[in-house]
Every structure is written in structure tokens, then in C-alpha cells.
Amino acid sequence: MAGDSVLPEHVRRNRARWNAEAPSYVAGAERAWARAEPTWGVWRVPESQLGVLPKDLAGKAGIELGCGTAYVSAWLARRGVKMVGLDASPAQLATARRLQREHGLEFPLIEADAERVPCRGAAFDLAISEYGACLWADPDRWIPEAARILRPGGELIFLVNSVLFTLCVPAENGATGERLLRPAFGMRRLEWPGDPGVEFHLSHGDWIRVLRQNGFDVEDLIEVQPPPSATTSYDYVTLDWARRWPCEEIWRARRR
Ligand SMILES: C[S@@+](CC[C@H](N)C(=O)[O-])C[C@H]1O[C@@H](n2cnc3c(N)ncnc32)[C@H](O)[C@@H]1O
Secondary structure: OOOHHHOOHHHHHHHHHHHHHHHHHHHHHHHHHHOOOOEEOOOOEEHHHHOOOOOOOOOOEEEEEOOOOOHHHHHHHHOOOEEEEEEOOHHHHHHHHHHHHHHOOOOOEEEOOOOOOOOOOOOEEEEEEEOOHHHHOOHHHHHHHHHHHEEEEEEEEEEEEOHHHHHHOOOOOOOOOOOOOOOOOOOOEEOOOOOOOOEEOOOHHHHHHHHHHOOEEEEEEEEEOOOOOOOOOOOOOOHHHHHHOOOEEEEEEEEO
């Protein structure tokens, strides 16, 4: 991967943030790698309830953009996808590599910026991102890259915080409430107090525009509702809130 000095400022900051954060993601990664069925988001809603993944996965070529510890890639690889995991953080990839060895499931892991993917064009049938590049990279840079590396008819799937959640979550501590805390207009690049990272949160209109302008047709927007018995280790949203409003959303778009 390019040296830090030539990376965009937000990529450099997010890479450092995730290198520092990586140890606290190890235990969750171990549990996720051990899970047979994919689950989605902080409430771990099972794939059988959400139907996020295409049915005909076997033999497809896939890439995870911002794979972190690569458990999503592992779930797809077990379903017959020829996966590549890409992440900017060497520390996150070190966890992914160890878990690959422990599970006997090897696939290429690339240390790179999702805004400049070192792969040829039209190489993949599926690009996926779960709170990865889709949250931490600039959509005006990573969406064109996803479009470039996908074949016509290829699918882009990504999971992010919902717009409503982003408007209502407190900037510092505490769970999401029932009040809008920041304007929706102008929302895009967000920096939270005490967090060295840089996030990107788009309105639905802006997501649709950036996807369409880069050659994607939007096929679905799944607003994730956890089941009544769901649990999470995150304290920024309660089950009561997430049962009434979507706190996460999953976009599915197809390359024209
Ligand atoms: C919350 S983790 C999500 C990944 C995975 N689902 C997990 O939980 O292990 C976010 C990941 O995005 C990666 N990331 C952030 N910006 C990136 C960029 N521009 N290119 C590639 N990866 C990036 C970080 O290094 C981090 O590993």
C-alpha cells in the first residue's frame, strides 16, 4: 500500500484509528468467524431472516471493501465465492490472517485503500462492505472504484448506519434518543468528538445519485429490524429504539 504521506488525509487517519482499534475487535472477530450462518449488523440478524445475499453465489468472484477481520469474506468463501479481502489497516488484516490459518480457509488479503483498488477492471461479480469502506471511505472515490472493478451485472452490497440513527445518535456518550440532534441537509463527512476517525454518512437522495452517476441501478434498500429477542454488545442504541426505527440499512445495487 502507498506510504502514509500520499494517502488522502481521511484515509491516513482512519488507517491509524483502525490499527489502534484492532485489538478490541479480535474477540468479536473470533466469534464471527466461528458462526456458520452470516448475520448482519450490530444486532446480528441472521441471513435467513434478511435475505441479503444473492442465491447463486458458488463460483462467483467477490471482493470485500474494508474487510477488517474478514469474517464476511469467510462466510462468502464457505458458500463457494472466490473472495478477496481488502483493508487499509495492517493490524486488522493480521487478525484476519491468523483466523484464516485457524479455520483452514485461505483467500487473498490485500492491504490497500478502497478508493484506489489495485485490481484490474471488471474482475468481480460481487463487492460487499459491512461498516467498511462504505462508512469510512469517500463515496465519491470508493463507489467509482467499485463500479470499475465490477463486471456489468455485478452486485454491490453494503451495510451502514441508517440516516435516522445518524441524525439522532448523541455525539458523545449515551444511547440514541427520539430527538433530531443535527441537520440532515449538508450531512456527509462526520467527525465525532474524541474519535480520530472520519466517517461519511449520506442522505438517501445522495446515495441514489452517487450510485446512479457511477453506473449502478439501486435494487433494494433493506432497513434492518432486529427480532424481539436480539442482543448487541454496543451501547449506542437500545433494542426498543431499533425495533421502532431502522438503525442500520443495507443497500443493494447492480452494475449496468
Ligand atoms: C468496522 S471495521 C469493518 C470491517 C469488518 N466488517 C469487521 O468488523 O471486521 C472497518 C474497517 O474499514 C477499514 N477501512 C477504513 N477506511 C478504509 C479504506 N479507505 N480502504 C480500505 N479499508 C478501509 C478499516 O481499516 C477497518 O478495518
